[in-house]
Structures are given as structure tokens and as C-alpha cells.
Amino acid sequence: MKRRLTLHFPREVVHQPITYRLAVDFDIAAKILRAQIAPNQSGTMVVELSGDIDELDAAESWLEGQGLGLNRAPGQIAIDRALCVDCGICSSVCPSGALSCTAPAWDLQFEASRCLVCEQCIPSCPVEAIALVLDPV
Known part of the structure; x- marks a missing residue:
């Protein structure tokens, strides 16, 4: 576990x-x-x-x-697709491989089950399309 x-x-x-x-x-x-x-x-x-x-x-x-x-882990990572420009910067800092950009489309892919909620992707996003959504208390 x-x-x-x-x-x-x-x-x-x-x-x-x-x-x-x-x-x-x-x-x-x-x-x-x-x-x-x-x-x-x-x-x-x-x-x-x-x-x-x-x-x-x-x-x-x-x-x-x-x-x-x-x-x-206080919540989960969420990506606002309306803001995301698929630059892939977040995927370069993701230690678990939950974020990736692959050919031929180069669209950002997010595999939530692999996400460690380490939050390294949040400050790397130049358009602030990534956020931590807190679990309800």
C-alpha cells in the first residue's frame, strides 16, 4: 500500500x-x-x-x-481544459508520470490514478490551469 x-x-x-x-x-x-x-x-x-x-x-x-x-494528501489535482495550452511543462516535473504529452497530437494527458498529489505541477503551469481541489471536510 x-x-x-x-x-x-x-x-x-x-x-x-x-x-x-x-x-x-x-x-x-x-x-x-x-x-x-x-x-x-x-x-x-x-x-x-x-x-x-x-x-x-x-x-x-x-x-x-x-x-x-x-x-x-489534502485533495486531488484538477486541470482546467479551457485554460490549458498543452505546453507540457507540467509533465516535465511530474515524478509519477501522471502528466504526459505524446505524439502525434501532443495534447496533455492526465492519469489521475498515477497522481501522487505532490503539487509540483501547480507552480510550473504558466497559465495557472492546474489546481489542487481540496477534499470536503
Whole structure:
């Protein structure tokens, strides 16, 4: 099973080997999608965790116990076809291959089932045709 999480690192936790501990203690593979962490500062990291569902639950509890804040994927990516110009810039930053442009038509294709909701495509779109649609609360 896979889960996408945004981890919020407080300053005092930045130096801990979090992804190593996930692998060794919980048999969880952590694919880092985006990270913005600097020494002696707080930071964030978007990860896709893969493993057994019980181990994923235990790993999330452990992460929270280490002082990390956790946010689960808050929604889904939506593309406004009326605004999209099929430039393909978003497909070049998509780590999962959910966005692609292929010959001969070169139209943007979006495969939602592959999307990790990492949000890297949103700032890359020059016409702001991509947005995060939040899940209802």
C-alpha cells in the first residue's frame, strides 16, 4: 500500500535519520518527492511511503512521536481544459508520470490514478490551469 504525506520538521528534529529509521524499523520505503529542509531550521518533505498497511500505521504513529507534523494528501489535482495550452511543462516535473504529452497530437494527458498529489505541477503551469481541489471536510 502507498500513502503520500507531507512531513513538517521542527528545528530540533531536522538532524534525525527519519527515512533510514522508516526503512530499518518498519520496512517502509520512503520515496522523497520534494524536500525543503536546511540545517538548524524547520522544513517540510513530501514523501510517498510504501509498505504493509499495519506498518504504515505504526510508522505514522512513530513519526508523530518524534515531533513531526503529518499532513495527508489534502485533495486531488484538477486541470482546467479551457485554460490549458498543452505546453507540457507540467509533465516535465511530474515524478509519477501522471502528466504526459505524446505524439502525434501532443495534447496533455492526465492519469489521475498515477497522481501522487505532490503539487509540483501547480507552480510550473504558466497559465495557472492546474489546481489542487481540496477534499470536503
